[in-house]
Amino acid sequence: MPTEEREPVDVFRRSGGRLREALDPDLKREFYPGPWEHMRHELVAIHAFDKAHCLMPGEEGIIPRDIGRQLLRGLREMEQHDMLEARRSVGASHHSGELWLTQRLGEAVAGWLHVGRSSGDLGAVAWSITARAKVVDVWERVLALRAALLRLASEHTDTLMPGYSGAQHAQPITFGFYLHSWEEALGRDTERLEQVFRRLNRSPAGAAIMTGSDFPLNRHRVGDLLGYGELRTNCHDAIFHWDPLVETASGLTLLMANVSRIADDFHLWATHEFAMADLPDRYCITSSIMPQKKNPWSTVFIRGQSARVQGRMGSILAMTRTRQDEFDPHVIVPWELWEMAEAVLPALDFTVGTLTTLRVNRARMEEQAGAHWATATDLAATLVRKAGVPWRTAHQITAVIVRVAHERNIRPGELTSAMIDEAASAYGAPAIGLDDDTLRRALDPREFIARRRTVGGPASETLRHQLSVSERVLHRDQAARSDVTRRLEEAARRLESGIDAALA
Incomplete structure (x- = not known):
């Protein structure tokens, strides 16, 4: 006799079918479907895919129209009950929509939801849409950080400071020149985010497990309803090649390396020995034993988040050594990436906050600019x-x-x-x-700066010109990000309008 299974993990993984025993409850909790803190990230994408996949087969005559309507009504009812909590109540797997609908509508209706699909394209849609959303969120924060850097740089085009090489006085620069160098680096981070968004924005929906389906699925229709710009045109590639996730993780790691180095500088410059910058009290803590202490804390948090991101990048790279048809990367790599994104977002927010409230000791900076034979x-x-x-x-x-x-x-x-x-x-x-x-x-350190009028140099007029160029580039990048958001919102409206029409 099969083991009694009061709460099946999925509609297809039931004791008494291919397998006699219920899934081990610890394995269910840890790996299939896995912890809620990981699965919650992907369920918004899965829910949208469930709706799009209900709508398209009804339009194509793959499922009976009345069945399609019942499924769509059921999914909207789930939203009224709090979609995430509803899916969590039935285990929060990628198949939680079918399981929830089966409990309410029975298998005769809910059993049509999965026609032409596989756990393969369910997972690929889940991670590509979720990663796409995370990239858009990070992209927004990076643009805000770049804007903050440019505003601050424009206020300090003539503020002298020492430039360092190997932690030693090197040559005089200006604080505005220093800040602009980071805006340039973050501009490249923006380019990487935009590029990886394009690769994530190719739909795997309808690829099933590697060969597509013999049902006449309209992959273009589902991709359009989900906001994808293109299709992944080889079904095997769409399921088993997840390099866009690795690329996303790499982009986040490079981004956080830059942000951490910014935090490192201001953390050092806030010491009494440097005394070139002072963080506001809201971003500092004190000591339980040393009453004189003022410890910068936002910078510590930023550097720590960078270390966490780098550690997860190592985990993801280790996963790339598996055979191309193994399942563990399909589960664990997305989980690691969601944790990375969760670490990046607040770090970027605190970087913007720290920069925009920073107090700069201009006199100290200028005093040190020409010291120690920097000229x-x-x-x-x-x-x-x-x-x-x-x-x-x-x-x-x-x-x-x-x-x-x-x-x-x-x-x-x-x-x-x-x-x-x-x-x-x-x-x-x-x-x-x-x-x-x-x-x-x-x-003279000020003369030193004035003589460097070459392209990319710190002379005031040269830097002001470059800042104006960077402002134009930032506006272009802001427009690109806004266009992406607009297109995703339009796709979401098309999906809901399509459902409205199907239910009319």
């Missing part, structure tokens, strides 16, 4: 122009100057022409004979 590059360049010595010779003379200055505790503002000649002599070169004004201008 030595232009001193060497001045030797090339004024003395006509080769660049390498000028570079080495300047290196001697800096070494001797450190040994004698001489600051850049205390350097004299005689000391330059001394260094030149030590290197075996003739005296340079720089006048005081030329020496002062060579070492």
Whole structure:
């Protein structure tokens, strides 16, 4: 006798059919269909697919029209009962719609819902629509972050600060120039999100388990009702090749690497030693034992979320080593991706919040901009122009100057022409004979910035031009994201209008 199964996990996986025993309850909870915290992400997509797949077969004459109407009415009744809770009450699997309808309408009606479908395309639709929605949400946050960076950069095109290389003073830059560099990086993140959206937006619906169906399914109709822009035209590829999910995870990992590095900088700059930035109290905590402490906390959260995302990326990549027809990646890779997206969204929100409320210590930044011989590059360049010595010779003379200055505790503002000649002599070169004004201008950090008018340089007019270009690119990207949202909303309205017409 088969094991009694009071709550079957699915309409097809029942004891007494192909299998004699009920599914182990622990396996049911952990892996089939799995934990609610994972399955809840996919049920909105499954519900839309159930409705589209009820509508299309009725239109094509695959199922009796009256049966199609009963199924559609049942799915709308589910929405009145709270769709997610209704599906959760029957196990929350991809087949929860059929199971819920079977309890109310019987198998004679609900048993038609799955005609021409498989768990394969149910899963592929679930993960592609869900991942598509997650990408759109992340895309919106990235655009908001880019807008915040551009606004702040435009306020600081002339705010001097030190640029760092290997955690050492390198060359003077401006805070606006620094911020714009991150906007450029996030622009590439936006491009990756837009590209992966296009690949996720190809419909696997109707591919069944690998060969499609012998029922005359209208795959284009279902894809259109679900907002897909194209079809995945090889049914085997549509089911067993999930590289768009890996690509989505990769894009999120790169994005969070960038965001984490931004947080890293501001976390460091908020220390007393740097004192170049101060986070508002709302983004900080204090100590239970050290009353003087003000610990930046939003930056800690952002960096931690990046680490979580990177860890799940490793898990996903490990899954790619399975044979192409195995099932575990189809279940676990989406779950890992949903967790990644859940980590990314609040991190982006806190990054925007931190940036837009940040207090910048302009005086401290400018004080440090030319410190520690950060303008030595232009001193060497001045030797090339004024003395006509080769660049390498000028570079080495300047290196001697800096070494001797450190040994004698001489600051850049205390350097004299005689000391330059001394260094030149030590290197075996003739005296340079720089006048005081030329020496002062060579070492001035603001002059250093002004001289860098090349494309991509930090000079104020150059940076302002580039910021205006980036504003136009941002507006274009915002329009692209708005167009995507509009098309998805239009598809959702087409689906509901089609159901209205079928029920009229």
